[in-house]
Every structure is written in C-alpha cells, then in structure tokens.
Amino acid sequence: EVKLVESGGGLVPPGGSLRLSCAASGFTFRSYWMSWVRQAPGKGPEWVASIKQDGNEKWYVDSVKGRFTISRDNAKNSLSLQMTSLTAEDTAMYFCARDPYPPPSFFDYGGQGTLVTVSS
Amino acid sequence: DIQLTQSPSFLSASVGDRVTITCRASQGISTYLVWYQQTPGKAPKVLIYGASTLQSGAPSRFSGSGSGTDFTLTINYLQPEDFATYYCQQVKNYPPTFGPGTKVDVK
Numbered sequence: 001e002v003k004l005v006e007s008g009g010g011l012v013p014p015g016g017s018l019r020l021s022c023a024a025s026g027f028t029f030r031s032y033w034m035s036w037v038r039q040a041p042g043k044g045p046e047w048v049a050s051i052k053q054d055g056n057e058k059w060y061v062d063s064v065k066g067r068f069t070i071s072r073d074n075a076k077n078s079l080s081l082q083m084t085s086l087t088a089e090d091t092a093m094y095f096c097a098r099d100p101y102p103p104p105s106f107f108d109y110g111g112q113g114t115l116v117t118v119s120s
Numbered sequence: 121d122i123q124l125t126q127s128p129s130f131l132s133a134s135v136g137d138r139v140t141i142t143c144r145a146s147q148g149i150s151t152y153l154v155w156y157q158q159t160p161g162k163a164p165k166v167l168i169y170g171a172s173t174l175q176s177g178a179p180s181r182f183s184g185s186g187s188g189t190d191f192t193l194t195i196n197y198l199q200p201e202d203f204a205t206y207y208c209q210q211v212k213n214y215p216p217t218f219g220p221g222t223k224v225d226v227k
Contacts (some may be wrong), residue, residue, distance in 0.1 A: 002217070037163075044207055045218045046218065047215055047216045047218075097163070103173075103214065103216065104211045104214050104216035105211055105216065106154040107218070108166055110163025110165075
C-alpha cells in the first residue's frame with residue numbers, strides 16, 4: 001500500500017522559515033518523480049514543486065521560486081520542502097504527492113497533508 | 121498560465137442521479153486533462169486522466185470526455201460516497217493548474 005506521511009507544519013510568523021518532510025512507503029520511492037501540492041483554505045489545489053527521481057531536476061511554481069527548495073533522500077525514502085521568506089499567501093495545507101509521469105503531471109497518490117499557517 | 125473554469129460551482133443532487141460537471145480551458149490542451157475527487161480532510165484522488173481514461177481503482181460510474189478546451193465529467197448513478205468536491209487539472213503546460221472546483225452536495 002502506497003503511504004505518504006507529511007510532517008513539519010505549524011504556525012510561523014511572516015518572513016519565517018519552515019521545513020516540511022514526507023515519509024514514503026509501499027512503493028519504490030527512487031523510481032518516481034515526487035511533488036508538493038498545496039491548498040489554501042476553501043481554495044483549489046496548487047502545484048508547488050516537483051523533483052526528479054535522482055534529485056537533479058527540479059521544477060517550481062513561479063510564486064515560490066527562490067524561496068522554496070524541494071529535495072529528496074532516496075536512501076531514507078523521504079521528500080522535503082524547505083520554505084523561507086514565508087508570507088500569508090503561503091498559508092495552506094501542503095500535500096506530498098507521487099507523480100506517475102515527468103512534469104507537468106498529475107499525481108496518483110497524496111498524503112493527508114500538513115498545515116502551514118503564516119501569521120503574526 | 122492556462123486558466124481552468126468549472127461549472128457549476130455547486131450542485132445539489134440525490135443518490136441515483138446522473139451528474140455532469142464541465143471544465144473549460146483558456147487555451148487548447150488536447151486531452152491533457154485530469155479529474156480529481158476530494159473529500160474533507162483528505163488529498164484529492166485522481167479519477168480520470170487523459171480526459172477519458174479511468175484511473176485504476178476508480179468506479180466505472182465515473183467517465184470523462186472532451187478535448188481541446190471543453191471537458192466533461194459524468195457520474196452515473198450517484199452514490200453516497202460521491203458527495204465531494206471535484207477538480208479538473210491541466211497537465212499540458214507548465215505549471216500544471218487546477219480548476220476552482222465543483223462541490224456536489226445532497227439535495
């Protein structure tokens with residue numbers, strides 16, 4: 001069974017930083033592109049970033065370029081998202097997702113999410 | 121970026137109904153269109169990809185059609201577990217974008 005479990009969310013002041021993590025199991029993690037998708041309260045999902053199987057290719061939505069960094073550790077079956085210079089617009093549930101294809105792609109599995117709230 | 125619109129935004133229906141949701145893209149995307157279902161507190165779950173291909177494990181009462189700019193998701197014989205929010209997503213161009221959603225609730 002594919003399982004994705006996010007952690008690391010919380011309340012952070014504007015301008016602050018946060019690191020999200022995702023523990024993957026039930027599939028060959030190193031064989032898949034992986035992504036982060038977020039969803040602000042009451043809004044539709046928004047793709048945030050994707051990373052290639054070997055970590056050597058990364059894609060970002062324009063609104064987070066230069067502020068967020070996606071990374072992965074295939075030895076630990078884990079995905080991360082380092083977020084800096086956070087603003088209120090980054091407040092959302094963040095989902096870790098598995099992509100069956102290179103970007104742009106849909107995701108075929110997502111985690112339960114971790115909530116990031118940016119507020120003073 | 122490619123913009124997606126969905127109609128209706130809200131839909132009230134009863135168990136057993138046939139439900140149709142539409143998604144329109146701001147430019148042609150061939151059949152690079154995906155449909156998701158989301159229930160509260162969970163990640164979206166893919167139902168249809170390639171505009172009309174049923175995802176493994178998705179019930180056969182869900183079907184998709186369309187190409188270019190206009191797409192449709194149809195649910196035949198609506199079941200209690202189908203009351204949810206449905207999103208379309210285009211995967212033709214970077215960045216992949218989602219529609220605003222259609223909430224299907226109980227009439």
